[in-house]
Amino acid sequence: MAQMNMVRALNKALDETMAADERVCVIGEDVGVDGGVFRVTKGLLDTYGENRVFDTPLAECGIVGTAVGMAIYGLRPVVEIQFSGFMMQAFDQIEQNMARFRRRSRGRFPVSMVLRTPYGGGIRAVEHHSESREAYWAHTPGLKVVIPSGPRNAYSLLHASINDPDPVIFYEPKAVYRAFREEVPDVPDPIEIGTAQVVREGADITLVAYGAMMRPTLEAVEDLTEMHGVDPEVIDLLSISPMDTDTLVTSVSKTGRCVIVHEGPRTCGIAAEIIARLNENAFEHLLAPIKRVTGYDIHFPFFQVEKHFLPDADIIVDAVKETLAYE
Amino acid sequence: MTTAPKQPITDVASPDTPVRKNLIDLGDIESLQILDTDGVADEAFVPRLDDEALLRVHRAMVLTRTLDIRMLNMQRQGEMGTFAPGIGQEATQIGQVHPLRSRDWFVPSYRSFGAQLWRGWTIEGLMLLWDGFFEGFEVPAGVNDLPFSIVIGSQVPVATGVAMGIRQRREKHVVVTNFGDGAISQGAVNEAFNFAAVYKSPIVFVVENNGYAISMPAEKQAATKELARRGPGFGIPAIRVDGNDVLAMIVATTEAVDRARAGEGPTLIEAVTYRMGLHTTADDPKVYRSDDEVDTWKPRDPITRFEKYLIGKGLLDENRIQRTGEECEQEVLNARERFRERAVANPREVFEYIYDSLPPALQQQKREYLARLDRKGVR
Ligand SMILES: Cc1ncc(C[n+]2csc(CCOP(=O)(O)OP(=O)(O)O)c2C)c(N)n1
Ligand SMILES: [Mg+2]
Numbered sequence: 199m200a201q202m203n204m205v206r207a208l209n210k211a212l213d214e215t216m217a218a219d220e221r222v223c224v225i226g227e228d229v230g231v232d233g234g235v236f237r238v239t240k241g242l243l244d245t246y247g248e249n250r251v252f253d254t255p256l257a258e259c260g261i262v263g264t265a266v267g268m269a270i271y272g273l274r275p276v277v278e279i280q281f282s283g284f285m286m287q288a289f290d291q292i293e294q295n296m297a298r299f300r301r302r303s304r305g306r307f308p309v310s311m312v313l314r315t316p317y318g319g320g321i322r323a324v325e326h327h328s329e330s331r332e333a334y335w336a337h338t339p340g341l342k343v344v345i346p347s348g349p350r351n352a353y354s355l356l357h358a359s360i361n362d363p364d365p366v367i368f369y370e371p372k373a374v375y376r377a378f379r380e381e382v383p384d385v386p387d388p389i390e391i392g393t394a395q396v397v398r399e400g401a402d403i404t405l406v407a408y409g410a411m412m413r414p415t416l417e418a419v420e421d422l423t424e425m426h427g428v429d430p431e432v433i434d435l436l437s438i439s440p441m442d443t444d445t446l447v448t449s450v451s452k453t454g455r456c457v458i459v460h461e462g463p464r465t466c467g468i469a470a471e472i473i474a475r476l477n478e479n480a481f482e483h484l485l486a487p488i489k490r491v492t493g494y495d496i497h498f499p500f501f502q503v504e505k506h507f508l509p510d511a512d513i514i515v516d517a518v519k520e521t522l523a524y525e
Numbered sequence: 526m527t528t529a530p531k532q533p534i535t536d537v538a539s540p541d542t543p544v545r546k547n548l549i550d551l552g553d554i555e556s557l558q559i560l561d562t563d564g565v566a567d568e569a570f571v572p573r574l575d576d577e578a579l580l581r582v583h584r585a586m587v588l589t590r591t592l593d594i595r596m597l598n599m600q601r602q603g604e605m606g607t608f609a610p611g612i613g614q615e616a617t618q619i620g621q622v623h624p625l626r627s628r629d630w631f632v633p634s635y636r637s638f639g640a641q642l643w644r645g646w647t648i649e650g651l652m653l654l655w656d657g658f659f660e661g662f663e664v665p666a667g668v669n670d671l672p673f674s675i676v677i678g679s680q681v682p683v684a685t686g687v688a689m690g691i692r693q694r695r696e697k698h699v700v701v702t703n704f705g706d707g708a709i710s711q712g713a714v715n716e717a718f719n720f721a722a723v724y725k726s727p728i729v730f731v732v733e734n735n736g737y738a739i740s741m742p743a744e745k746q747a748a749t750k751e752l753a754r755r756g757p758g759f760g761i762p763a764i765r766v767d768g769n770d771v772l773a774m775i776v777a778t779t780e781a782v783d784r785a786r787a788g789e790g791p792t793l794i795e796a797v798t799y800r801m802g803l804h805t806t807a808d809d810p811k812v813y814r815s816d817d818e819v820d821t822w823k824p825r826d827p828i829t830r831f832e833k834y835l836i837g838k839g840l841l842d843e844n845r846i847q848r849t850g851e852e853c854e855q856e857v858l859n860a861r862e863r864f865r866e867r868a869v870a871n872p873r874e875v876f877e878y879i880y881d882s883l884p885p886a887l888q889q890q891k892r893e894y895l896a897r898l899d900r901k902g903v904r
Binding site: 227228230231232233235253255256257259260283284286287322323324325326327464465494495496497499500501502503504506507512513 | 606607608635654655656657658659675676677678707708710711712713738739740741745746747807808812813870871872874875876879886887890891894897898900901903
């Protein structure tokens with residue numbers, strides 16, 4: 199056990215998986231000498247050498263496409279895309295090859311690889327560096343989409359992702375990278391991809407969030423419990439795809455009310471999918487319409503005003519109060 | 526390994542294309558340098574600019590650097606967001622837009638202060654946008670430029686499309702677009718080369734080879750040392766220019782712009798330069814390159830080189846250089862005052878310019894958002 203931030207925890211997971219399995223290699227822009235622009239891959243080049251940790255030309259489509267080929271050949275590439283906004287260049291390879299090769303080859307060539315990338319707002323970044331587009335990848339069959347919320351689950355989920363037989367998009371909330379430290383165990387917790395975590399049990403309402411939005415959500419919970427006498431249940435989704443319908447349904451069947459928080463745009467966002475599943479599976483338990491607190495359907499604003507765009511504890515509290523007031 | 530062809534592989538050569546091999550190893554393709562590091566010019570190739578025009582070029586380079594240094598200062602003091610300084614690339618910057626007319630188009634990448642100022646963008650506008658104020662993206666009236674692009678290489682097909690439009694309408698405008706040694710790896714850039722060549726579009730591609738894409742040295746980015754080599758494979762004439770030699774940049778770009786205007790299609794100019802400073806203010810170059818390496822580029826500084834030349838011509842002396850420096854400093858400080866006056870966040874604006882008219886569901890979101898601001902007392 200040691201206290202560490204998310205960057206260190208991810209680095210630890212990479213280091214351990216590389217030590218344990220010589221097929222694992224780290225690929226991306228500036229991941230070598232520079233250790234990644236956020237320093238997640240720091241030191242790996244020194245330990246594992248240029249053959250397993252290498253800087254690529256500046257071409258995301260090429261990075262992902264060649265990583266798919268390497269995975270087909272039996273390696274386990276862990277690709278870093280410098281910012282999730284630059285996955286768009288690789289959309290072609292993700293959709294056409296990374297997600298489909300298992301099917302296209304009738305199982306002969308599964309693609310076991312991880313695409314790690316920092317996503318989300320809140321760090322005063324320039325244009326294109328703050329988006330949350332996880333919904334795109336959740337929409338593509340064949341991909342898994344994982345989003346940790348803190349150092350500890352990031353560590354364990356990255357282990358699980360690298361060892362997963364299928365391609366995983368691993369979204370790292372960059373606003374959380376150095377935001378806080380947590381005890382991280384010496385061996386990964388047995389979290390399975392596809393399971394959500396109930397991080398607080400409660401009776402009155404279910405709050406669902408993931409990634410960087412867990413922080414304002416938990417801040418709201420503090421306010422709700424201390425100032426408003428509300429007893430919320432909180433679910434950290436962790437895995438966007440596959441999504442843990444059971445945990446969601448069990449919780450909302452108990453509480454009857456639900457608010458979902460994400461920073462990506464509202465339309466066709468992850469909340470929409472959760473609402474659909476709850477509608478299908480927990481309709482008779484619902485006591486109020488499910489609310490979503492999300493980013494707006496606009497381009498992520500320049501950083502001087504980003505705090506007004508991002509969901510915060512205040513509007514989460516408002517949404518909870520409205521949902522509770524519904525008769 | 527490929528073996529180097531014996532013959533020059535470009536077809537840019539016109540009988541009077543100046544070729545001089547000097548400081549940079551120019552390989553076996555067409556190359557251009559006019560000023561050596563002592564500021565001695567190969568007079569045969571010096572562009573025909575009058576004294577005033579030469580001094581204007583000098584001042585533009587000094588202003589560019591002054592702005593960079595001032596903004597670095599502001600950034601370190603918390604008064605500026607992350608930005609990409611262009612110290613060392615001033616000659617490349619001013620040279621590439623020098624021959625453009627106001628109705629021509631310029632489509633830049635982010636590291637383009639010098640060229641943007643030359644084109645009419647304001648210092649306070651650049652300060653605003655790098656400090657996270659969207660107002661800085663206002664394209665100045667009368668300027669045909671696109672806002673700079675941050676997504677590497679993504680502007681190059683767009684610039685090419687503008688050029689295709691010009692050609693389709695049989696107009697005489699020209700597009701200049703720039704991008705880095707990293708960007709040349711992007712599919713989008715290579716696709717744009719092909720389109721430009723196939724449609725003989727009036728565009729000049731300027732690849733600013735400043736040695737690095739963040740930590741990645743150009744030698745590792747591409748197996749060909751001379752990025753200009755990318756041109757001929759697409760049918761685009763190409764030239765490798767000493768990008769720290771502003772006269773060479775002006776001559777090469779002028780030739781390329783003239784070709785484009787005459788309907789002869791695209792040109793690729795590789796400007797060989799060096800990023801003297803940080804990739805961005807979030808970068809620490811000491812991790813990936815030595816001070817010694819940086820020092821080897823100091824004698825090739827584009828500004829002092831041009832100053833030596835102008836001193837030799839009797840157009841500048843130490844006093845005048847100092848005065849220009851002071852004037853530029855004052856201009857930047859005055860602009861900073863205007864920036865400070867305008868640096869007021871306007872969160873109510875974020876639903877503007879999303880669509881021509883806002884669809885009903887978005888109008889609803891906007892009301893919700895404004896109510897949220899109201900509740901918080903945010904203006
Ligand atoms: C598509 C894309 N991928 C990655 C990045 C992150 N990034 C910003 S600048 C840069 C290096 C660019 O190098 P180069 O093209 O040589 O231009 P320079 O910064 O040297 O001017 C990278 C990788 C980006 N902005 N866009
Ligand atoms: Mg570069």
